[in-house]
Amino acid sequence: IEQIRRQVFGIGLLTLLGLVVGGTILQEVIHMMIIALAGYQIRPLEMFGYTVLPTTAYNLVFIWPVYWFVQRVLRPQAEPREIG
Secondary structure, eight states: HHHHHHHHHOOOHHHHHHHHOOOOOOOOHHHHHHHHTTTTOOOOHIIIIIIIOOOOOOHHHHHHHHHHHHHSSSSSOOOOOOOO
């Protein structure tokens, strides 16, 4: 758990945004390739406008509550102080 904690607290804001955008685009491109390999016709520009952009926006909005929750759960606990 300590390694996960360091990774979560070590990630910067720009890195997080880049990972969300890059990961979403990669996922959607792979999704389009699978659809094309299955024999369906795809229109990349239409799919970009109707699926990739909205999905990216959705992921950018909803990453914040998830990130906030994970940071709260994995927040380093304060060391108990000894009285005396």
